Amino acid sequence: MEEQLPTTVTDKPKLLLVDDEESILNSLRRLLRGQPYEVLLATSGAQALEIMAQQPIDLVMSDARMPNMDGATLLAHVHQRYPDTTRIMLTGYADPSAIIKAINEGQIHRYISKPWHDEEMLLTLRQSLAYQHSERERLRLVQETRDQNEKLKLLNATLEKHVAARTSELQQTADMLDLAYEELKRSYVTGTEVFSLLANLRLPPAKQTNRQIIELVRVYCKLHGLDEGTSRDLTMAAALYNIGKLSWTDSMMSTPSDLLHHNDRERYRGYPKQSESLLMTLDPMKDAARLILHHQERWDGSGFPDRLKGEAIPFGSRLLKLAVDFIELQRGLILERQMNSDEALVYIRQYAGRLYDPELVEDFIQVCATYLSDVTLADPMVKVLTTRDLVAGMILARNLNADNGMLLLNAGKVLNGPLVEKLIAFEAMEGAKYSIFVKVPEEVAILETS
Template identity: 60%
Template sequence: MGSNGVPINILLVDDEDNILQSLRRVLRSEPYRLFFAGSGEVALQQLESVHIDLVISDARMPGMDGATLLCQIQKRWPNCMRILLTGYTDLASTIKAINEGEIYRYISKPWDDEELRLVIRQALAFQHAERERLRLEALTQEQNRQLQELNGFLEQRVTARTAELQQTADMLDLAYEELRKSYVTATEVFASLIAQRVSKERQTNAQVLLLVKAYAQHYKLDPILSGDLAMAAALYNLGKLTWDDHLFSTPSDLLYKEDRERYRQYPETGESLLLALEPIQNAGLIIRNHQERWDGQGYPDRLAGENIPLGSRILRLAVDFIELQRGMILDRKLSRDVALLLVKKHAGRLYDPAVCELFVELCTTLAPDLALADNTIISLDVRRLEPGMVLARNLYADNGMLLLNEGKQLTRALIDKLAVFEASEGARYTLFVRMSEVKSEATTGVS
């Protein structure tokens, strides 16, 4: 049953009865009403007579194939969710379904039962969010109509109606804001689907999204840019969905020839998949240009400097910072601190120097654990250090020299030396210590 108590209807389409029976078995414990069709023509007949929320169709069928069926459904029943069951050899059919049928997801056969159930739940959640968006849009249109009627009496009732008109305008602003939040929520739901395509250690969208949201909030970016940037962060690797498995497992710097060229196409592919969704087009442009370089040697458009959209410059920093730690760029995983040093080193070549400086500050002094959240670690300056505290991260000088190793227990003499070193270098250091160590020291002091 849906959230409003109306039954959820799912139509399963396949010319092989054993496949339909397998799907029936997988979904028999789910709260859906199932309908079945052995061909695309029969499926269209059922859609004309019964309200269907979601269609799952096989790609290869005699007569009308799955991609053609889903294209027809998209044109005639665009609010019906569409999922394609496809074999690894059905690439052309899959591309057609994505481009023309605007499918929500494709699932490779043989499928994993739990993954299939999860995809269906997420597809229906996305559908619910889209229906809510349409409801808010209708509400906004109705309020606009009411506002136009009020304007007809405005000249005679300016003074008396000023407060009421202001209230109505506020309601419109709220409706538009809710509409935009609905799209942001929908993109984050879709990002969870993208994550299913890769192994857990290479699921980066959540961490990238956390970083860009923190950047936008701390540096008070324009709300519209913040929303576009959040959607772009959630969907930045959408273009990777058509990759073969070996592209996901190979660091980008080790790719060559055809694989390297295909890797470079993913930002542009990601944008193209979002073109049909007008509210996400700005996010799509951020995705398209997030692999551009400050020196103009990036791709796909070889933009340089401030010609690169600001959102793309911020997104690239977050993506590289996370992917360096996951071993997705170099042939090894970098520690958080080393990844941050490498990002800082390439300011002016890969990254906007000014944005890079703010990003590094955010990830160190202001919010050191955004990417790898650990609530047991806090940051302290030298003046607040106490003997017995234990370092949770390496401490580096401004020139990159290692000063203290992670795990080092601080003594009064060592803290005094750090204070002297700060004064002589004109620097300011932040050290990260375990919360448990701080608590134990505080307890010791009280007793």
């Protein structure tokens, strides 16, 4: 595999268009004129590979049928040598075998049929490059965190307490990222929870909301037997509903929405759309992104961004608004006064039919009552243990979070000996004492009492 330096943030993305018909290349060049791209052209696969050997390319779009080296073969070479380059195939005829070869060997991101629709072509290029940029940024941030952590280890232990505390926090973050890495690969759901809790570090613990909203939504899904896909979308939406707020100042993030001034209020009304825009480039997140887009709509049509009314608002968005408002009212993020849970439910009932779906409100209040009464403890198989009481084979009944809110392990994880030892060591390093909710299978309980 040949290494290819990524295009820097300030450079225009480089697009390489490959087609043996110059008329097609000229049409594409005219279409992309005025777009923020640097466009390179090649009339054969061999010429395309020569160009890529000389400079980094962000996206290659190749015609499927070309002499000597067809598009599928070219894209397979690109995937092998430059896996970071986005690959798109342009085909003017129905050839399933060529498409299958391109998908299997070239791992193309998309294919577009000739003749193409100009707007669809431009949208596909924008979305492909946006996804590529977000993935590069994620990898850069992970590497930057690890690099900073290594530098911090070299600091003298006698630095003032603030620096030492910050060093410890970054060390914990790096350790938790390593611990969460395997879980990230299992599902987008876990990945969104980790990211949302990292984002929550912008706020003091008393203002953080995402973890409680995730847990509340999960209880609703479980009690109502919602299908796996709906539950997954709702959980991801709960985890990332406020990702569009990350560009705000710290002051604006912690100010109750009712106290925001005019300019800040307009920016506040734009955060659902901003959140949706950041997530729409990720295919597994599209349904969750739609729920986020409409979670500030109101039953009477006075909400935003689209002033949807009644059942025109997606069910998941109506439920998410109830969960968000219930928690944010208790955090002082809506009104200046922080409410307790009972006051928040009275407020929600008061505005049923105006802000909230009136038929959903009473159902939601019952779920909150179950959520607040510790639903996991109603299961006789669930026990609350310390880390030193854990035994291999036990199953986490709740997400395990560090004291600062970071997700360590997600519910459903089966514990083993090495993982228990790591938890004990991490608890000691953090100076914390965890209460861990676990399900104890019958065979594990027998081993403990034998």
